[in-house]
Amino acid sequence: MKVDKDLIAHVAELARLDLSDEEIEKFTPQLKEILEHFSKLDEVDVKDVKPSFQPIELRNRLRDDKKEPCLTQDKALLNTKHKKDGYFLGPSAV
Amino acid sequence: MKIKEFVSKVKKGEIDVFENTKKVLASLKDIDKEHFYMMHICEDLALDQAKKIKNKPVGRLAGVPVTLKDCICVKGVPSTSGSKILSGYKPTFNATAVQKLIDEGAIIIGKTSQDEFGFGALNTNTGIGIKAPLHPLDKTRVCGGSSGGSAGITKKADFVHVSLAESTGGSIVCPASFCGVVGFCPTYGRVSRYGLIDYGSSLDKIGTMALTVEDAALVLEIISGYDENESTSSDKRVEPFSEYVDTDLKNLKVGLIMDGFGDGVDEPIKKAVQKVIDSLKKNKVKIEEVNLPLTSKYSLSCYYLLAMTEASTNLAKYCGIRYGATTDLKGSFNEFFSKVRSQNMGDEAKRRIIIGTFARMAGHRDAYYLRSTKIRTKIIEEYKRLFKKYDVLISPTMPIVAPKFDDVKKLSPLQNFMMDILIAGPNLAGMPHITLDVADERSLPIGLLIIADHFNESKLVKVASNIEKIVGR
Numbered sequence: 001m002k003v004d005k006d007l008i009a010h011v012a013e014l015a016r017l018d019l020s021d022e023e024i025e026k027f028t029p030q031l032k033e034i035l036e037h038f039s040k041l042d043e044v045d046v047k048d049v050k051p052s053f054q055p056i057e058l059r060n061r062l063r064d065d066k067k068e069p070c071l072t073q074d075k076a077l078l079n080t081k082h083k084k085d086g087y088f089l090g091p092s093a094v
Numbered sequence: 095m096k097i098k099e100f101v102s103k104v105k106k107g108e109i110d111v112f113e114n115t116k117k118v119l120a121s122l123k124d125i126d127k128e129h130f131y132m133m134h135i136c137e138d139l140a141l142d143q144a145k146k147i148k149n150k151p152v153g154r155l156a157g158v159p160v161t162l163k164d165c166i167c168v169k170g171v172p173s174t175s176g177s178k179i180l181s182g183y184k185p186t187f188n189a190t191a192v193q194k195l196i197d198e199g200a201i202i203i204g205k206t207s208q209d210e211f212g213f214g215a216l217n218t219n220t221g222i223g224i225k226a227p228l229h230p231l232d233k234t235r236v237c238g239g240s241s242g243g244s245a246g247i248t249k250k251a252d253f254v255h256v257s258l259a260e261s262t263g264g265s266i267v268c269p270a271s272f273c274g275v276v277g278f279c280p281t282y283g284r285v286s287r288y289g290l291i292d293y294g295s296s297l298d299k300i301g302t303m304a305l306t307v308e309d310a311a312l313v314l315e316i317i318s319g320y321d322e323n324e325s326t327s328s329d330k331r332v333e334p335f336s337e338y339v340d341t342d343l344k345n346l347k348v349g350l351i352m353d354g355f356g357d358g359v360d361e362p363i364k365k366a367v368q369k370v371i372d373s374l375k376k377n378k379v380k381i382e383e384v385n386l387p388l389t390s391k392y393s394l395s396c397y398y399l400l401a402m403t404e405a406s407t408n409l410a411k412y413c414g415i416r417y418g419a420t421t422d423l424k425g426s427f428n429e430f431f432s433k434v435r436s437q438n439m440g441d442e443a444k445r446r447i448i449i450g451t452f453a454r455m456a457g458h459r460d461a462y463y464l465r466s467t468k469i470r471t472k473i474i475e476e477y478k479r480l481f482k483k484y485d486v487l488i489s490p491t492m493p494i495v496a497p498k499f500d501d502v503k504k505l506s507p508l509q510n511f512m513m514d515i516l517i518a519g520p521n522l523a524g525m526p527h528i529t530l531d532v533a534d535e536r537s538l539p540i541g542l543l544i545i546a547d548h549f550n551e552s553k554l555v556k557v558a559s560n561i562e563k564i565v566g567r
Contacts, residue, residue, distance in 0.1 A: 016410075016431045019444070027441075027448065034398075041462075041465055055470065055548075056283050075186040091425060
């Protein structure tokens, strides 16, 4: 995998980050060094090993399906200035 | 004064909680002016709580002042995880751990400084416009991260106090070691993460910091337990951890992790830990040298890869619509989101989002993320094999003492990550661990790390409190 400015710019775009030219210049060698360091994980034999998505075993735990109070509309809108008529306002979608 | 004595005095009417809280708030402000430990001091909330406790002094923490790492939500109090992108956000609810403290009579006095979203080992990756906290014993040095503010105020406070901190890959024991306080990180799932602003959801753990093992253990036992609001919280029985203080070490078997005594660890640190080991041997504790070859070689990379992958998804929700920093609603969805995120996140957050996004991309997911989850399985098994034979494992916590800001500036991001070499393992494996200061009083603090098997926090309290006596804390 070639880690260069084009790759960093592409991944940043996927992550919804606008990086300046200076940031891309600065981050590219730093991220290259980190990803190269991670590549040593390739040495480990993981054949037939189960993944651990958490460090402890978890069972599915479901709550009773009953009606309970939930976040009110007023509270949900408390932390935004982009609101109108009880709804969130967002940028134009089209 | 320990918490139990303080609470006893409050209940007997020997301490006026309201007057004490006023003094504490004044002192906290003074300390913060010079050391930058606080993101927010909640004076009104604290005084309201203090009035209630004065009138009705109940609970195991009646009147005890508590600070919280900024990533832990408090209703109506700015909670930003140290990031500009959450500026102005006031949660409409308390984190479960916070509610448990309040229910026991604790007084919430403020939110502490941290690396932005917990992204750092030195607490120099603070959010845009936020000052890094300064070491309590030497202001030219760092506190360590990411819970640097909690560690700094715990050491510097001239009043009875405890702090809730949080660890993803070592963010409790690293700053606790640098600042010379007790840092107690529980098993993953022991404490509910409901109301904790997330970094890496399969790694995040709320824990405690205090001046003594007993205080750290008492507060941990209070905040532990199953929570129906948090599906990964454990329903395992919570023992009264603090009652294991100073219990007998008879028949205890300790594994000394020799990987913690390699070339990269400074000599005074090895000597200080070895001195404690020699004392334990004199007390007839059985100690054998052990190694964790996979953990020492791969845990750091494996941890960082998983943490960044999870962080990149967790941070996707910060888009300027529902809460936090925002801007005018101009341009398309993508333009708006990208603008808000780019203007309000610091360099380390951007770096971690990019690496995490890369590791999740089509074609890379199996090679990076899935492979790391499998290596985590092997590392957990490596610890479990040792815990069949040993009650606890011991090593130094950090390879160096708290470094100077000037030296930190010279480190690359990768060199920053290397700070976590001894503590990424137990965090990746979700094992409970505790650090305490074993340095000579004249030198900078040196942390000794004790690790136990899942849900064996009591063993940590037993061993750490006995070591506390050995070193005369």
